Amino acid sequence: MSSNYDVIDLENINQNPYCNHGPTILFKNKDKLFYACSACRDHKLCNFYLKYEEGKKISQEKYDFWLDQFKSTLIPIEDQNKKRKEIINSKNKRYCHNCNEFILNSESLKKHSDHFVLEKITDEMLKKPLQNILNPIEKNSSNAQFVFDDQTNLFIQNHIKKFEYDSVLCIGTPSIFENLIDSNINLMLLDIDDRFMMFYDENRYQKFNMFNNYFFYDKKKYELFLAKAKNLLVIIDPPYGGMVKLISNTINTIMKDKEDGNFSSPMGIRKNFPQALKIFYYD
Secondary structure: OOOOEEEEOHHHHHHOOEEOOEEOEEEEEOOEEEEEOOOOOOOOOOOOEEEOOOOOOOOHHHHHHHHHHHHHOOOOHHHHHHHHHHHHHOOOEEEEOOOOEEEOOHHHHHHHOOOOEEEEEOHHHHOOHHHHOOOOOOOOOOOOOOOOOHHHHHHHHHHHHHHOOOEEEEEOOHHHHHHHOOOOOEEEEEEOOHHHHHOOOOOOEEEEEOOOOEEOOOOHHHHHHHHHOOOEEEEEOOOOOOOHHHHHHHHHHHHHHHHHOOOOOOEEEEEEEOOOOEEEEEO
């Protein structure tokens, strides 16, 4: 969004109407106030729009309708865990890039006959799906994924060693997460791309919208992650054009989560803002 936009009342986001990406944001553009998706600048990706009317409260019926619609898009954790076990136990794994799903038997393969299917997927490949299986999302303005090069990954590894971070929270940085997954550090990925649910359980991955600081499922595993962290590094890479004010609110909330949980350990934050093409570091 352009600099003409501002956001209103970030403390009560969960009381806003819901779209498919969680609670919407109350935006202000000159004299106009309206609710819209926090993550999608492109209305083709999410067309939620509701004009804010001063003094007029949204009815509970409408709010419940939007909330129920949102909940209907969520795949139950139990189903995801079951599917992930099937993937792990399968001896003949294939992945269809057209459908973004695994093919685990020959019978299912028939409906993917004219699709781009990756064959001979090994258990080792499952550990690093973005490197070995998935195509990075590039054109989606709400979820564009930047794959960091070897030099950047090496710099981050050296930085972790230098400052003795024992925990790293990767927000929207799946390639960095994968690069660190074989290390002994406490590691978690927060990302809105739910394809990662096929590969990681809740201890490793949480579906998360960085623009409204929203966890799509129970956040207890995230809280346990923070509790375990003695020296935490947060690495975040917002998609191009994301509002800095919303990202700052998310970072501040993470810091508050640590304080509220009596997690008074040191915390470093590393942010990559693609629109500025610069990396900022705060410690």
